[in-house]
Amino acid sequence: MQSRTRPTRAGRPRSAAADAAILAATRTALVELGWSRLTLGDVAARAGVAKTTLYRRWAGKNELVVDAVAELFDELRLPDRGSLAADIEGVVLQFAAILARPEARSGLMAVVAESTRDEALRERIRTSIVDRQKRLVLEGRARAQSRGELPPEPAPEEADRTADLIFDMVAGAVVHRTLVSAEPADEEWVRSFVRVLVTGLATPGPSGM
Amino acid sequence: MQSRTRPTRAGRPRSAAADAAILAATRTALVELGWSRLTLGDVAARAGVAKTTLYRRWAGKNELVVDAVAELFDELRLPDRGSLAADIEGVVLQFAAILARPEARSGLMAVVAESTRDEALRERIRTSIVDRQKRLVLEGRARAQSRGELPPEPAPEEADRTADLIFDMVAGAVVHRTLVSAEPADEEWVRSFVRVLVTGLATPGPSGM
Amino acid sequence: MQSRTRPTRAGRPRSAAADAAILAATRTALVELGWSRLTLGDVAARAGVAKTTLYRRWAGKNELVVDAVAELFDELRLPDRGSLAADIEGVVLQFAAILARPEARSGLMAVVAESTRDEALRERIRTSIVDRQKRLVLEGRARAQSRGELPPEPAPEEADRTADLIFDMVAGAVVHRTLVSAEPADEEWVRSFVRVLVTGLATPGPSGM
Amino acid sequence: MQSRTRPTRAGRPRSAAADAAILAATRTALVELGWSRLTLGDVAARAGVAKTTLYRRWAGKNELVVDAVAELFDELRLPDRGSLAADIEGVVLQFAAILARPEARSGLMAVVAESTRDEALRERIRTSIVDRQKRLVLEGRARAQSRGELPPEPAPEEADRTADLIFDMVAGAVVHRTLVSAEPADEEWVRSFVRVLVTGLATPGPSGM
DNA sequence: CCGTAACCGAGACGGTACGTCACGTCTTGAG
DNA sequence: CTCAAGACGTGACGTACCGTCTCGGTTACGG
Numbered sequence: 085m086q087s088r089t090r091p092t093r094a095g096r097p098r099s100a101a102a103d104a105a106i107l108a109a110t111r112t113a114l115v116e117l118g119w120s121r122l123t124l125g126d127v128a129a130r131a132g133v134a135k136t137t138l139y140r141r142w143a144g145k146n147e148l149v150v151d152a153v154a155e156l157f158d159e160l161r162l163p164d165r166g167s168l169a170a171d172i173e174g175v176v177l178q179f180a181a182i183l184a185r186p187e188a189r190s191g192l193m194a195v196v197a198e199s200t201r202d203e204a205l206r207e208r209i210r211t212s213i214v215d216r217q218k219r220l221v222l223e224g225r226a227r228a229q230s231r232g233e234l235p236p237e238p239a240p241e242e243a244d245r246t247a248d249l250i251f252d253m254v255a256g257a258v259v260h261r262t263l264v265s266a267e268p269a270d271e272e273w274v275r276s277f278v279r280v281l282v283t284g285l286a287t288p289g290p291s292g293m
Numbered sequence: 294m295q296s297r298t299r300p301t302r303a304g305r306p307r308s309a310a311a312d313a314a315i316l317a318a319t320r321t322a323l324v325e326l327g328w329s330r331l332t333l334g335d336v337a338a339r340a341g342v343a344k345t346t347l348y349r350r351w352a353g354k355n356e357l358v359v360d361a362v363a364e365l366f367d368e369l370r371l372p373d374r375g376s377l378a379a380d381i382e383g384v385v386l387q388f389a390a391i392l393a394r395p396e397a398r399s400g401l402m403a404v405v406a407e408s409t410r411d412e413a414l415r416e417r418i419r420t421s422i423v424d425r426q427k428r429l430v431l432e433g434r435a436r437a438q439s440r441g442e443l444p445p446e447p448a449p450e451e452a453d454r455t456a457d458l459i460f461d462m463v464a465g466a467v468v469h470r471t472l473v474s475a476e477p478a479d480e481e482w483v484r485s486f487v488r489v490l491v492t493g494l495a496t497p498g499p500s501g502m
Numbered sequence: 503m504q505s506r507t508r509p510t511r512a513g514r515p516r517s518a519a520a521d522a523a524i525l526a527a528t529r530t531a532l533v534e535l536g537w538s539r540l541t542l543g544d545v546a547a548r549a550g551v552a553k554t555t556l557y558r559r560w561a562g563k564n565e566l567v568v569d570a571v572a573e574l575f576d577e578l579r580l581p582d583r584g585s586l587a588a589d590i591e592g593v594v595l596q597f598a599a600i601l602a603r604p605e606a607r608s609g610l611m612a613v614v615a616e617s618t619r620d621e622a623l624r625e626r627i628r629t630s631i632v633d634r635q636k637r638l639v640l641e642g643r644a645r646a647q648s649r650g651e652l653p654p655e656p657a658p659e660e661a662d663r664t665a666d667l668i669f670d671m672v673a674g675a676v677v678h679r680t681l682v683s684a685e686p687a688d689e690e691w692v693r694s695f696v697r698v699l700v701t702g703l704a705t706p707g708p709s710g711m
Numbered sequence: 712m713q714s715r716t717r718p719t720r721a722g723r724p725r726s727a728a729a730d731a732a733i734l735a736a737t738r739t740a741l742v743e744l745g746w747s748r749l750t751l752g753d754v755a756a757r758a759g760v761a762k763t764t765l766y767r768r769w770a771g772k773n774e775l776v777v778d779a780v781a782e783l784f785d786e787l788r789l790p791d792r793g794s795l796a797a798d799i800e801g802v803v804l805q806f807a808a809i810l811a812r813p814e815a816r817s818g819l820m821a822v823v824a825e826s827t828r829d830e831a832l833r834e835r836i837r838t839s840i841v842d843r844q845k846r847l848v849l850e851g852r853a854r855a856q857s858r859g860e861l862p863p864e865p866a867p868e869e870a871d872r873t874a875d876l877i878f879d880m881v882a883g884a885v886v887h888r889t890l891v892s893a894e895p896a897d898e899e900w901v902r903s904f905v906r907v908l909v910t911g912l913a914t915p916g917p918s919g920m
Numbered sequence: 921c922c923g924t925a926a927c928c929g930a931g932a933c934g935g936t937a938c939g940t941c942a943c944g945t946c947t948t949g950a951g
Numbered sequence: 952c953t954c955a956a957g958a959c960g961t962g963a964c965g966t967a968c969c970g971t972c973t974c975g976g977t978t979a980c981g982g
Binding site: 536537538555586590604607608610611612615616617618619624627628632651652663664666667668669670671673674675676677678679681683684685691694695698699700701702703704705 | 841875878883910
């Protein structure tokens with residue numbers, strides 16, 4: 085007996101190896117060519133696959149690159165370094181390291197740019213990248229609360245809003261520093277950033293404003 | 294007497310009106326088509342200009358769109374609302390309003406994406422957009438210092454680093470909220486953002502973490 | 503006892519119904535789409551058959567269409583109308599009627615065109631179509647000789663050459679009129695044609711040259 | 712002042728050399744590949760021309776091949792050999808020689824096949840090939856009449872119909888012999904054919920039926 | 921009456937060519 | 952020397968069929 089959702093569809097099944105080969109080829113091509121010079125024909129050739137096979141699985145360049153890039157962010161982990169500030173520093177450094185890789189730099193902003201005119205793509209980015217990494221904020225907050233560094237949540241919905249805010253502040257700052265200002269998010273910068281994030285602009289510190 | 298760089302070159306002079314028409318047509322086309330569907334042939338047609346005229350002035354789509362988008366951010370002003378937090382809120386709301394316009398959304402991220410592989414483009418973005426708006430951070434800090442909300446700078450180079458950090462944090466958060474998370478940066482969100490920015494995560498507040 | 507070439511092969515025998523369905527579907531598709539838009543995938547779908555089934559039986563589009571078209575010409579009969587001229591008129595009108603059907607028009611010239619570069623296909627056309635219809639010339643000549651309208655053959659090989667010549671003249675004229683000049687081979691035309699064929703150009707007649 | 716029909720159209724004019732190169736490349740490709748394997752991309756490459764240039768001038772393969780093949784038939788001439796039969800023999804041998812060339816064999820039947828479903832193509836064939844060669848029939852008839860071999864025309868419209876008939880009979884027989892029966896239209900065959908055409912089936916002769 | 925070999929449908933596969941689009945350059949005639 | 956117009960070579964697009972293959976499953980002989 086077969087599952088209702090996959091009732092042993094007739095015909096030759098899709099090659100599982102092809103998917104992996106295509107996504108890997110996409111990342112390699114992003115490194116070598118960047119977004120705008122990347123062509124699906126070239127990706128197919130690199131993956132040893134026909135162009136039609138690629139189009140059977142993805143609607144176009146945008147969708148393919150979202151999937152290829154999303155995998156890069158799944159390796160992010162929240163280390164336990166003993167304090168909220170140190171934990172954030174740890175994860176931000178990992179994030180910065182990923183954004184230093186050319187396949188992420190080229191691909192990420194491009195699909196975000198495309199998503200401004202494509203609701204389905206926006207949703208795909210949200211599902212595959214954004215929402216998936218929000219776990220890091222939730223984890224970090226829970227850990228800080230258990231340490232007594234942060235108060236418990238006043239209300240569930242408020243907690244969600246705040247988590248989203250923190251995510252936008254952390255991810256936004258790193259992305260902007262790395263891709264728009266085009267300066268490295270190195271250890272020194274990360275330390276300064278986390279100090280401001282945790283204690284605020286108005287709090288005097290070693291390098292406070 | 295003529296400048297050495299433009300010694301009254303012989304032949305018909307370039308039309309001054311053409312430049313303005315082309316940039317305006319570029320923004321209109323960005324609104325209607327977005328970055329990826331915008332073509333230089335179409336821009337030329339909208340501007341009532343030949344393609345050759347356009348290529349005589351800009352090297353390509355990237356450069357043209359940087360110029361067309363950069364003008365949008367020149368209207369940003371830092372209002373004097375009586376406190377650091379209120380001043381930031383004011384300018385962030387203006388920034389969010391610009392990022393809500395389709396010509397900015399489509400164009401900005403796209404040229405940033407392209408700039409990851411093009412040093413000259415990166416420099417052009419920095420010059421035309423990033424550095425030009427950092428004035429807002431410097432202005433706001435000076436005003437807050439004169440009010441006594443912030444301490445004076447310890448050292449000039451440190452001051453520069455901090456200004457850059459604040460710029461990345463503010464611009465990054467708004468851009469990420471607007472374009473990546475794809476949620477509106479409305480008054481409520483801006484208020485929450487500025488509270489965290491000014492007082493820090495760890496400081497309890499009406500909706501602190 | 504079984505033939506050596508088909509020794510009751512083991513396994514499931516081929517479906518006899520499939521062949522008929524495929525040939526019928528081919529003719530239907532020729533009517534609707536013409537030669538160049540006809541695809542084997544479409545024929546298979548119309549016949550309710552898998553593409554592999556079709557390829558098991560025919561090497562390709564050319565062979566399939568030759569078989570589908572050849573059947574159309576098997577309905578030709580030589581009527582006995584009392585004179586050589588009248589007999590020819592009768593069979594030519596039948597031939598013209600077949601060439602007026604779209605499945606014949608589209609298919610016949612196309613396979614002839616293909617056959618100019620494919621010896622096997624040329625042979626298949628000769629066997630399935632050309633040689634099979636030459637019987638009409640032989641029958642007509644024999645009947646005319648028995649009536650005394652034509653002299654008996656001087657020599658067998660000469661007789662063959664002449665039969666071939668007549669076949670090319672009759673079939674060629676009707677095909678050219680119908681498909682190249684693209685004018686109907688109606689009764690009036692057929693009457694004029696047969697008069698010239700039987701009596702020659704130089705013989706004066708009601709509408710002689 | 713410019714002609715009304717070609718008022719010195721603005722912009723770069725079309726290359727006259729390209730047309731000739733494309734038609735020549737088409738014939739070469741027909742010889743090497745035949746109709747079905749001929750691709751417009753290949754023709755463009757052979758002609759040293761971009762595919763788009765080709766599509767700017769012809770709607771597709773059919774139109775291109777009609778033009779390429781039509782030129783082949785323009786070299787036909789009606790020799791004056793002293794009698795109607797000899798004149799016809801002369802021109803038929805030339806026609807047979809052209810149909811022996813692979814570029815004519817492959818191309819001619821294919822476009823006729825396509826024309827069965829395309830009125831515009833049918834018209835193009837008629838204009839470029841059929842009507843253009845009917846001149847040979849008119850010329851031959853006039854010459855035979857001036858020699859007294861044929862009577863003068865009874866009526867103009869009747870004369871047209873007869874000329875069409877003769878054209879279909881001559882061209883049809885040669886085409887059918889050459890391409891369908893796939894036998895050479897050599898001198899012996901041509902002599903037999905012209906005898907039957909001029910004197911008719913029923914007239915006894917050295918190899919009459 | 922059971923195994924097995926060839927059949928069947930479905931559909932994914934690597935290819936090839938399609939006809940279109942935009943690119944950035946070049947070639948006109950006019951100003 | 953610039954301008955509008957538009958043809959040019961180039962290269963990628965996304966689609967359509969090709970003919971092959973791989974599945975799970977069926978059918979009828981022959982042991």
